[in-house]
Amino acid sequence: MSKLANDTRVFKIDTRIDVQNVRFTNRYGFNLAGHLYLPLNFDSTQKYAAIVISGPFGAVKEQSSGLYAQKLAAAGFVTLAFDQSMTGESSGPVRNVASPEIFVEDFSAAVDFIGIQHFVDRQRIGAIGICGLGSHVLTAASVDVRIKAVATSVMYDMADSMWKGLNNTKTAEQRNIEKQLLADQRWQDAEDGYPATGLHELPFDENNQSIEADKLFAADLAADADPVTTEFFNYYRGRAFHPRSINSTTAWTATTPLGYYNFPLQTHIDQIAPRPVLIVTGEKAHSRYMAEESYERLNNPKELVIVPGATHTDLYDQMNLIPFEKFVAFFNENL
Structure with a gap:
């Protein structure tokens, strides 16, 4: 065997x-x-x-x-x-x-x-x-x-979740904000010569400000984490942690949504x-x-x-x- x-x-x-x-x-x-x-x-x-x-x-x-x-x-x-x-x-x-x-x-x-x-x-x-x-x-x-x-x-x-947001909650204004952030990120990646990591499903706070991060999950779970974040954290950072898993250790490249925006x-x-x-x-x-x-x-x-x-x-x-x-x-x- x-x-x-x-x-x-x-x-x-x-x-x-x-x-x-x-x-x-x-x-x-x-x-x-x-x-x-x-x-x-x-x-x-x-x-x-x-x-x-x-x-x-x-x-x-x-x-x-x-x-x-x-x-x-x-x-x-x-x-x-x-x-x-x-x-x-x-x-x-x-x-x-x-x-x-x-x-x-x-x-x-x-x-x-x-x-x-x-x-x-x-x-x-x-x-x-x-x-x-x-x-x-x-x-x-x-x-x-x-x-x-x-x-x-x-x-x-994945295409719907990036374009429309979870439960179809992303607004047209938020989508325009995100497209500008993606455009700015492309300039930054071109200048740096390598792609940065970022959140592929960009969240917004109550003031319509984007929340950005270079990893999907920090080492510790925030005390006020929502149930879905908690669920993913417990799997990827907890019982099923793997060092090669993007979700366990890092994030996708920050410009990842561009492909899914264009190709549903x-x-x-x-x-x-x-x-x-x-x-x-x-x-x-x-x-x-x-x-x-x-x-x-x-x-x-x-x-x-x-x-x-x-x-x-x-x-x-x-x-x-x-x-x-x-x-x-x-x-x-x-x-």
Whole structure:
């Protein structure tokens, strides 16, 4: 059984599962880092269904996506958890840049890689996107018909959240303020010769002043932190801290919103049909409305699962709440 060298996964490891470090290239030339999980009692002479998995936005494969990959491998699938371009162990001379175009392509590149493995059936490849990568995986599946079934967990539309704000609260005035800040930041980055980090979802205070920072989370949680910030802090800075995770240690480049301003995600998700889609979210997730909006825009066959009592980050790693049996049943039926 293969073991990962310098294993830094932050979840409970199932020692029965064979996992291997792999590398593959997308069509832009970025070299992507992944963990390939092989099912129990793996037989290299057989053909398996496979699932590619990434997310959350700003996380690495050693966090939530790896947990999902491990659990689904235990259920009989070949799975691939991978780092997005310019993040984690994947390549990119400029680090921690988020791009809707490139991140969507990364899912297709993962399909390329897993589909050329001799033990994978190319006609039975699925995909999962967690949190912000959920909006990217739906976009990928819109045009990449090789993805035969697609699922999301606590799906979060990164383009909408940057342009409209959480719960669609960003005003036109705030958007103009932010565009000017982004313009000023470009001048600063050009003068410095390197990109600064900053908040990709810029908050505003009660006086309509932007709140800026060079890290998503400080070392300590502020006493007056809101519930959503507290939830993310407890995951990324607490129980699932990983030094390569953007959300655990730093922030995206400050000009990241520019790409998402210009290129909205999920424009053609109605075109995924007749391939099936599973949308999973939490009853108490602050992102729930995004998942429900996406579900309404999809054509059948589709299914929406709302997990009772679950918050957004509960579905990152809480084994008693993540409906793995639903994911397994969905992919068993459709791959």
